[in-house]
Amino acid sequence: MAALFSSLHRCCQRLALLRVARQLSSSSSVSRPPLHRRLLRFLTQRFYDVEELLEWSVRMKKEGIQKKNAYYGFTEQFYGSDIAAGHFVLNMRGGFRYTGQTDWFRANQRGKFNWDFLTYKDTPLEEVDMSYTVINYRGLDNLVGQQSLKTLSLRGCPEVDDWFLGRLHVFQNCLEELDISHCPQITTGGLAALRNLK
Amino acid sequence: MSAWRRLHVVVWKAPGLLASRRVTEQLTWPRGHLALCQSLSTGRPLRNDFIKDLEAQLAAMRKKAADALPGSSWSPFEINPNLPPERADIVIVGGGVIGWSIAYWLKEKERVPKGVKVIVVEKDPTYSKASTVLSVGGIRQQFSLPENIQLSLASAQFMRNINVHLGVLNEDPVDLQFNHSGYLFLASEDVAHIMEENYKTQSSLGAKVSLLSPAQLKEKFPWVNTDDVALASYGLENEGWFDPWTLLNAFKRKAISMGVIQCFGEVTDFKYTVNVLKSPDGEFLGCRRIKSVKVQMPNSLEYQPVQCAIVVNAAGAFSAKLTEMLGIGSGPKGSISDIPLPVEPRKRFVYVVHCPDGPGLDSPMLIDYSGIYFRREGLGGNYIAGASPVEAEEPDTSNLEVDHQFFEDKVWPSLAHRVPAFENLKVTGAWAGYYDYNTLDQNGIIGVHPLITNMYFATGFSGHGLQHSPAVGRAVAELILDGNFTTLDLQEFGFTRILDKEPMLERNIV
Numbered sequence: 001m002a003a004l005f006s007s008l009h010r011c012c013q014r015l016a017l018l019r020v021a022r023q024l025s026s027s028s029s030v031s032r033p034p035l036h037r038r039l040l041r042f043l044t045q046r047f048y049d050v051e052e053l054l055e056w057s058v059r060m061k062k063e064g065i066q067k068k069n070a071y072y073g074f075t076e077q078f079y080g081s082d083i084a085a086g087h088f089v090l091n092m093r094g095g096f097r098y099t100g101q102t103d104w105f106r107a108n109q110r111g112k113f114n115w116d117f118l119t120y121k122d123t124p125l126e127e128v129d130m131s132y133t134v135i136n137y138r139g140l141d142n143l144v145g146q147q148s149l150k151t152l153s154l155r156g157c158p159e160v161d162d163w164f165l166g167r168l169h170v171f172q173n174c175l176e177e178l179d180i181s182h183c184p185q186i187t188t189g190g191l192a193a194l195r196n197l198k
Numbered sequence: 199m200s201a202w203r204r205l206h207v208v209v210w211k212a213p214g215l216l217a218s219r220r221v222t223e224q225l226t227w228p229r230g231h232l233a234l235c236q237s238l239s240t241g242r243p244l245r246n247d248f249i250k251d252l253e254a255q256l257a258a259m260r261k262k263a264a265d266a267l268p269g270s271s272w273s274p275f276e277i278n279p280n281l282p283p284e285r286a287d288i289v290i291v292g293g294g295v296i297g298w299s300i301a302y303w304l305k306e307k308e309r310v311p312k313g314v315k316v317i318v319v320e321k322d323p324t325y326s327k328a329s330t331v332l333s334v335g336g337i338r339q340q341f342s343l344p345e346n347i348q349l350s351l352a353s354a355q356f357m358r359n360i361n362v363h364l365g366v367l368n369e370d371p372v373d374l375q376f377n378h379s380g381y382l383f384l385a386s387e388d389v390a391h392i393m394e395e396n397y398k399t400q401s402s403l404g405a406k407v408s409l410l411s412p413a414q415l416k417e418k419f420p421w422v423n424t425d426d427v428a429l430a431s432y433g434l435e436n437e438g439w440f441d442p443w444t445l446l447n448a449f450k451r452k453a454i455s456m457g458v459i460q461c462f463g464e465v466t467d468f469k470y471t472v473n474v475l476k477s478p479d480g481e482f483l484g485c486r487r488i489k490s491v492k493v494q495m496p497n498s499l500e501y502q503p504v505q506c507a508i509v510v511n512a513a514g515a516f517s518a519k520l521t522e523m524l525g526i527g528s529g530p531k532g533s534i535s536d537i538p539l540p541v542e543p544r545k546r547f548v549y550v551v552h553c554p555d556g557p558g559l560d561s562p563m564l565i566d567y568s569g570i571y572f573r574r575e576g577l578g579g580n581y582i583a584g585a586s587p588v589e590a591e592e593p594d595t596s597n598l599e600v601d602h603q604f605f606e607d608k609v610w611p612s613l614a615h616r617v618p619a620f621e622n623l624k625v626t627g628a629w630a631g632y633y634d635y636n637t638l639d640q641n642g643i644i645g646v647h648p649l650i651t652n653m654y655f656a657t658g659f660s661g662h663g664l665q666h667s668p669a670v671g672r673a674v675a676e677l678i679l680d681g682n683f684t685t686l687d688l689q690e691f692g693f694t695r696i697l698d699k700e701p702m703l704e705r706n707i708v
Contacts, residue, residue: 051367054367054368055367058365058367062362137358162376162378163358163376163378165378166378166435166436167435169406169434169435187373187375188377188559188577189375189376189377189378189379189438190378191559192377192378192379192438192559192560193378193379193380193435193438195379195560196380196434
């Protein structure tokens with residue numbers, strides 16, 4: 001009995017010592033680090049999970065852009081390729097003008113637009129303004145059929161690269177003005193492709 | 199303070215020396231004094247060193263004790279860390295762009311994480327003789343065989359989305375420096391019909407090519423001499439040239455990040471079993487199955503046998519050496535094993551010329567029906583030109599020395615005739631590289647040899663390997679992992695045509 005009590009007493013002493021030691025080894029001001037620091041320490045011990053998470057987020061971002069640039073097959077089926085192109089431009093927050101019309105159709109800051117453009121059937125687009133949108137090579141599928149496109153503005157588009165410029169040869173007979181200023185991904189290799197435009 | 203103490207010790211320890219030096223001491227007082235101190239100091243600093251040494255020695259003793267206990271990774275033999283592992287699933291022989299493309303696609307298509315263990319074995323870490331890095335780096339869709347056109351289209355699509363495929367987290371994006379200048383083929387009267395047929399095939403498969411008459415050609419490219427040109431074919435999209443080293447490194451970086459093991463060494467031998475079968479014709483066929491690959495370290499006799507399930511032959515110009523090791527090409531006359539792999543190295547020269555009045559920034563890669571070609575290099579008026587030599591005048595392949603006379607005799611006259619501005623140019627440099635030339639029909643060999651059960655070939659592209667590499671890599675990965683071609687049907691590139699001796703030639707104008 002006495003031995004049991006003495007061993008228990010020794011146990012308690014050791015626990016008290018451990019607790020004191022832990023308190024001394026950790027920061028002296030607070031007993032436990034704050035939540036954000038504990039979270040960071042947790043993450044640093046799980047390298048591969050964090051790497052997977054980051055890769056996933058990058059991939060989701062890229063897939064989001066590709067989804068936005070998808071081919072508007074449904075709209076084309078019901079309304080024809082010109083209205084499909086117009087719908088695409090408006091959804092990307094760009095603006096366009098029909099041939100023979102003077103007013104522009106544009107989406108506002110929040111992405112809402114007027115559905116009046118549906119009334120103009122089979123009118124090809126003459127001017128398209130896609131500045132500061134995320135149009136890319138895949139999105140050009142929607143605009144390829146517009147053979148009377150005169151002005152195309154791609155100012156400040158982050159996804160417009162040399163391959164996009166290489167595909168612009170489809171407009172070689174009609175395009176008169178092309179604005180590719182402030183596009184970060186264009187290099188001299190892409191400018192060589194512009195020789196196909198007259 | 200310690201210096202003074204050192205001096206005191208010096209004086210006490212070396213009385214004899216001081217006596218003899220007293221005469222010279224006054225003359226060489228500052229420098230000589232210091233030199234004497236440093237060489238004979240035995241005071242305080244030595245005691246400090248001893249204590250530091252004791253700690254290091256105790257640490258070494260502790261480490262030795264830990265190593266001696268079971269569970270440590272110490273071994274008495276020093277193992278060369280550059281040796282490949284003892285076992286692998288797939289060994290890819292050849293670390294060029296085809297080899298690394300196959301490695302990347304194998305890892306991309308594996309359905310289980312870490313499903314296949316892939317090793318890429320490359321003979322030369324400097325890539326000094328590899329065809330990939332010495333290549334001019336062009337890609338075109340203007341072929342006559344539909345398979346070649348589809349391979350080029352698929353590879354161009356891959357390169358368009360290269361950062362989606364080969365982008366690694368937290369690393370720089372891949373910049374291939376792709377110049378979208380297109381290829382311009384010029385045909386004379388007698389080969390114009392071939393060009394028209396090719397144009398039809400190319401358009402039907404989706405390649406954007408346009409045919410130009412001499413007048414249109416002159417209007418588009420005023421610097422071309424259109425005297426004897428009947429028809430021209432100009433690629434509008436997905437054609438141009440890029441940097442092969444960047445593509446190779448992009449594949450390598452991504453494949454290594456996915457777990458492919460790189461090994462520098464030469465494959466010198468195979469261990470294989472032979473299973474003798476009797477064909478319906480009564481012929482005895484020895485079907486070889488490779489059990490292990492002997493990889494020898496560069497500049498050393500050290501080697502490691504790597505047990506493997508599948509070997510991929512992507513060795514380029516030197517692929518025939520591997521099949522010789524397996525006895526293909528040295529069988530009884532008339533049998534299948536007598537037909538060697540028809541791939542051999544052929545040397546091609548590339549000349550860098552400087553011409554300030556040349557075609558300019560929008561000049562495409564021009565290929566003339568006489569066999570010469572040139573393209574712009576950079577923005578400073580430099581051009582790269584070359585020509586394919588005639589069969590009878592193939593240069594010697596034992597080295598990569600450049601024959602400048604070839605330029606003077608064969609390339610320059612035709613070049614100056616085609617582009618008058620090139621009459622006054624200056625050759626600023628040249629290099630030579632090997633084609634992995636398929637002597638039968640100059641098209642790639644993709645598939646399994648009937649006599650070697652587990653060796654997949656992806657070689658013999660004769661100058662088109664680089665531009666087809668992404669699509670070929672995917673095709674071979676499909677063959678290995680899915681058992682058959684799924685996206686592009688490249689059955690025509692198999693061994694059947696080699697063994698039947700039926701060439702599948704490209705009907706080009708050159």
